[in-house]
Amino acid sequence: MVLLDSESVVILRLRGPLELKCHADSTDVVLMQKAISRSFEDLRLQVKSESCVLAVCDSPVLIWPNKCVFEEITPDTPCEDVFQLIQTADQDPGGKRTKKKNRKGLSASVINLSLMMEATKPGPLSAPVLARTIQTSHFLRATLPVDCAVRSGCSDTIKDGCGRLLEALTRQLFDMEKATLRHMRGATLLVPEPLHFLLPEPNGLVTVVFPRGVPDNELEAQRRELHGKFELPDDRPYFRRANAYHFPNEPYKDGYLRNPHVVLTHPALDNGKVFSVQGFYSYHHYMQDRVDDNGWGCAYRSLQTICSWFQQQGYVERCVPSHKEIQQALVDVGDKQTSFVGSRQWIGSIEVQAVLDHLLGVTSKILFVSQGSELASKGRELANHFLSEGTPIMIGGGVLAHTILGVAWSETTGEIRYLILDPHYTGAENLQVITEKGWCGWKGPDFWDQTAYYNLCLPQRPRAI
Template identity: 75%
Template structure:
């Protein structure tokens, strides 16, 4: 599925449970597989029945797509109009809900979320329940299938057409769930299929993959390798690890940290220049977070935390972002510091960042040394090559200050250069507008650096793993 940067592109998503229930009256594998296949076939029939309902959450919009019944909308209503019922944080002057639009490259302009439900009330007379007792040894299998489908369409597409595409996607997902269930079935134990969405490099875009729930990424390496081959992806980046799952606009991260604040910035324009950026997702770590008062001494710790978050959120490592205390303990354990360093407010620099990354995460780093800040203007080629080949955030320390470099805009012909800086010295709340407008995350010129101070740059090297 290909996503392009256009306001007309719309992603329609439907989520909801379908109840999987069947009775296995035999331990025979062939017989069990046949019963499970029949159960999935019945579920696909449910999706095509008159009782399936698609609803816009937190709104009076309900749609019976298989019998052309529409509440608060009509079959010919453009999806763009249905978006107006979507609850967001933005409102117009009259207080009416407005659909939020995303314009970042590679993402959908808008996302219309629908819920999948089944109508309980059925037409006809109600019959009294009848109980029947049967003495039979059997296994009752019950599971809730977490249906989750996305389709790419346009804002001008009618809601009827979009619903038709969704029903087709749901049917296809049930077919894939059946295959996965039978493939991973152990005796009478079922592994629940788990739909996950991944945003792959252009021009592939957003794809949905089914993994068996409860099976680790390591155990799924063979399946992930097959996906790399299917989408012609290199084997040096873990695209399909669960930490890389795409977060939709209505699904904020639960830890409170901002992700990729640089993505809303406008790139500088240089004569014959190119922009080279950090690749992937990171968290912005800065002063005074996590109820730690580190104003004045913790900037390098925060820059290190941002780097660690990058490796964790790309799936290269499983370890959580270390605290200040854990960073200090790592330096003591590595033999770089003595016991009294623990609990202190002592600064660290690029060399210590390199040591901690290697000790805690097994990540190696290159150190780039400049004797004075004025030399940084000539390091465009080195930095551009780093972001092109490694894509990791860079920690730079000089004097008593530390910053994180997220990218460079550089012209090979003119030598012009701008640095994309994430400043860990920020002490406010997680306000994206303040952070970007006040320059805590922003593009800086060569004059940003102290022209006479020395600087060490720690350039983390990413592992080549799938």
């Protein structure tokens, strides 16, 4: 278990393939399971052997943890100092290595290591001996995707950190063995897959092994066991694959920005508190996905942001719907005519509510505000929504739609600020531009048209494990 509670924490992450090779003389399930268990025990012995090597990625550092041999560093080197040996780029146009960057040049406090095994052993080589045995046997082979993460303080030594990594790796191999035996399908092995999940405190970052290829809906019993083990409520998903922790030094493959609001400074209000979206979402805005929706697609984009939240919290597995899929959904529920598909017509909060219900099975509450000046009095309702549901809110009024990600509200003075994600942005995925130019930022009550009416769509969080 890893607690992520301080900027001074370094995460050591070890990844690498381990080959599971198993000979079985029979297809009898019990005998095959015993053979598989012996093969996992062999892997655990390899991890404890002197042939085990840990290589710090993008650096010349090699570590033989079981021999206490370190290249380029010493066993007493603080973990933080290892960052100084990590190179973040390969070569410049002149062929020279770029300068080494210290920890401040890295995007996160994560040290990535690769697991390797020495193929040769020291000592004199003996002549090979061949033997021939005629018998029927079964050979099972699988590549295990090892992935361990442990917490280490910046002043902790690399020797201690590597020791904790090997302990975590040994535990993970036990978990992989358990998952393999639990989900065997005849003579077919399902590859065990480790995933990291960031749980509410005091749990922190934990690693769970699931069988690859088994859908989430078939793993509910195992998830319930995990909820009980970590004392988590059984009305919210914590261990679906979509909830897996994304390490901050890894880019998202889809290209969308996640949670741009987290870099913002909270507004200072007298006796004020901040209530904001829980979990992760993607920022969807004009001109993405090769769709020119400038001037008409703001509510579509706000809806896509909301859909991404439900996907990334593990409530749904379907992809974020496109504009045409949103339009088709409104046709399917009888809200629009067939000619609506492919058009450039606006939609509003009521349509967003209908699409969420039809495509995601998500219900929503609608909050009606007769004029923008009344929004300043809705602090309690909005604060309660983010406390209980934690979902992004779509707000539409006049010809504009926005996404509300949170409120800063003072119960004593009534002062309020709104955390707004603006879908009207047309530029690139540049976090600095988006936050500095106010496309994602805190807004006062005068942000709203004081005389226009507004409808707010407040999606409700499903109760699911």
